[in-house]
Amino acid sequence: MIEFIQEIFSYRFLGNAALAAVLSGIACGIIGTYIVSRRLVFMSGGITHASFGGIGIAYYLGANPLVGALIFAVCSAIGIELFSRKGRISEDAATGILWSVGMSVGIIFVFLTPGYAPNLMSFLFGNILLVDRVNLLWLCALDAGLLLLLGxxxxxIVYTAFDREFAATxxxxxxxxGYAMMILIAITIVLNIKTMGIVLLMSLLTMPAVIAGTMTRDYKRITIWSCVIGSAATLVGLYVSYVSNVPSGAAAIAVLAVAYGLTKATLWMMRKCNGNRAIISRE
Amino acid sequence: MELLRIQNLAVGYPDEVPIVSGIDLTVHDSDYIGVIGPNGGGKTTFIRTLTGALRPLGGTIEYHSDGLRTGYLPQTKSIDRNFPISVVDVVLSGLSARKGVFGRYGHTDRERAGELLKEIGIGRLARRTIGALSGGELQRVLLCRALISDPQLLILDEPTTFVDNRFEKELYELLAELNRRMAIIMVSHDLGTISRYVKSIVCINRCFHYHPSNIITPEQLQEYDCPIQLISHGPVPHTVLSPHRGCACCEPDKQENR
Structure with a gap:
């Protein structure tokens, strides 16, 4: 462990990865709490996968893939919000369509790209070790923007998320x-693709908020705990990856799954102990 | 004092045929209006338009007071009880109109919310999350949310659904007390009970009829055809209104033939 910490300060790529883990954890904690509380998990999955369409087109045109992903993700987010607001098509159906259409567009354009086919694995599963200075600056800006907005x-935001109709009155x-939050969800997704990848990102968005939700039912506390849990899990995932040479994104998700299981088991045992204590005191 | 005047209002959902049109109504500060009618008749759509949640499809709503303070108690079924929010925060959300997007909520606001919860008899629940409340407790919390802005007009959409008889009676008595300082518009299926408290009645069933009193005769009881709960026990006076011409609730055969 000490060796790992020393190497974080010795090797820039490892230092960048550790910083990205913390910054991703914070951004995903803030947005994840909103997504889980408003039950937008499936929709966020749709936006995440639809962004692959933008990556494919950007590759075909020789542009920055993340810019393509950002355009696709933001358009998908606005589209889903618009569809559900107008009520022409259900949010579920709109999400399902965007999810698969985005993926298929991405695959078609990647295969149409002449010459060397890009390595899609890093976009699908992420590689935190490839995070560079520019990515870090964008993640810093995202975190600062989200914290400022919450402040x-x-x-x-919370009152509108809780009861949209009353908020309108x-x-x-x-x-x-609603639109601002959807755009922020899209931006958070795209800026974290490099850290976790399209396929694994949903776990970092949802699991910390779900774990925090088992400990407290206060929105603010869930947000804070989600940031802490997400950052810690991604860092531990990075360490597991360093030790055992497995992909860091997958390791982080495994850590979150173990954390969820341990939290539930602890709460169950605490409830059981409290129940026994209550029975003893009654007797 | 006149609070608002509705003229030739059409209500419904955007880009669709209005559910109810030709609504004319003037609300004064001491009014207590009961809104009745069957499901799907347009009661909630009318109320949602009145609160600003839906835009009118036609006509006008004129507010005769600068920044009319309105309290709204929606149906509890519209509330997501899994949302992580505390009772006191739900009550504080009733101040959003005054605070705006960037407003700060201070100690005074929290104290006011606490006092209101105590007045309604649920002060001990202030720190609980809404998921831990019973139907009646949630209804009380939503009532506190509607009242915290000290409204001039209180709008309630079926406030007695999912509550027990004791709370129902307490609620109606509380509303009668509140009516001394604010106008009330209340949607209910329970005409038999609300007629004891309301001063005038509006019938909505794809059409709109305003009845300036709540007095009825036993003869009219049989003529009234809206599927509204009329069963009650004891000396509770019933209100049944004279039939409307050309209205689906009173002339269903005629409507079907159209």
């Missing part, structure tokens, strides 16, 4: 908040 209008800009 300024935490209650408006209170003249809160419900539609604007």
């Amino acid at each position: 300024l209008c935490y209650r408006a 209170q003249r809160l800009p419900v539609a604007m908040i």
